[in-house]
Amino acid sequence: MEFSEVILKRRSVRRFTQKKIPKEVLMKAFEEAILAPNSSNTQTWRFYWVNSHEKKENLVAFCLNQSAARTCSDLIVCVASPKSWKISQPELIKYTEEIVAPSAVVNYYKKLVPMMYQWGPLNSWGLLKKILFTCLGIFKPVPRSPGFRSEVQEVAIKSSALACENFVLSLTNQGFASCMMEGFDEARVKKLLKLNCSDRVVMVIAAGEEAQDGTWGPRFRIKLSQVVHEV
Template sequence: MPAKSTKKTKPTVVTIDGKARYHEPAPTGIDLESFHQVVISRRSVRKFTDKAIPQAVLDDCLDMALLAPCSSGLQPWEFFVVRSAGKKAKLVKACMSQLAAKTAAELIVCVARTDRIDEFSRKMLREWPMPDVPKLVQRYYQLIPYNYAPGPLNSFALVKKAAFSLGGMVAAVPRGPYTKSEVELWAAKSTALACENLVLAFRAHGFDTCMMEGFDEVRVRKLLNLGDASMPIMVVGAGERADDGVFWPQVRFERELFVHEV
């Protein structure tokens, strides 16, 4: 299965209430039971067989990760597939030599980035999929670099926070991200959504994963030569589940602890 093409197609436009609107009908015929099985059978696998993952499968899973929802469409993520034997051995050590890391056919480092907001805001306007970029959209993406810039020592963030706090007294306003740490959290949230897409795609292909947050971030940064604005979120080990690859039954607490109707 080849990687998905990025070639643009002409959008479908229909007229609604006298105005041209983009038209993308919801697909039908999706197999709900198969989706249930993908979600339910996804487990944190701690031991894999030595079976390789076909390149086409790996590419497809990464492509599915790149389709994850993301704030303002800015796609603040990167995925490093560690293939070099030497680097892979170092990454295993950085993951504290967990069995899931040692036996995985593939190790993928999922990274959130906060230094491409300006660049990708301009890229969004250049590659807008419709013939015309609405003025409101233009203004929005022109302002994003300022909205997400904390400034030296969060100086700009404090000014913005004070201004929006005053505005919030009379109307609903966005309450961040303002500070450097809040922008990092913003990027991490979108990257985590992409990680979920990634592991579910592997499961749909018949492979399994372990999402490892237990790693030495300093060593991972050095291994991948990451800049200060790049944050390793997790290391995903992927491969074929060994017969004894799941160590114990899944534990989930009572639904009432998490789901509320208000």
């Protein structure tokens, strides 16, 4: 499928057939999802493909019994895991040393990444960063975030959402449909998946084969001129 065709074809589908998505299709979608651009390449996204019947039933309920969740064949939870930079960082350091990257790049992963992505007990380090950069910011442009835990979460959420988009586009390209959902009980989803308290559930993706009348209607968007501003 042409790239533009994939973009046009992807819709939020709320009604699916019973057909299961072949595992290789889902795996390809995951592989393409993790090729998304992401903050400092720390890859702080995690995907939970919920296959257990019992967990899936619970997850449907936690998605407030939405029709997309109820009828889809597969449910995937995308999680932003801000502390997981600790897993990718040693590998990134090894990789940058192997490719003999400039020392600034190696140092970025060794020193700056831990500084940026930690917030300390009770946000203490985050507060220190805030004070420091707010003072420095009086004199020159500075990165004002991430400081606090919520800001590190925000960074991880942005990257994870990009991976979700890759994921659903890949499904479309492979002939399957999806619906991204933010209508869920995050506390219950976190408990179900035994997530860390700093993890954030970015979205639950309902996936499957589109049923007849799977969408609510033709696509609607406000005018391009209302959202694009040349300044």
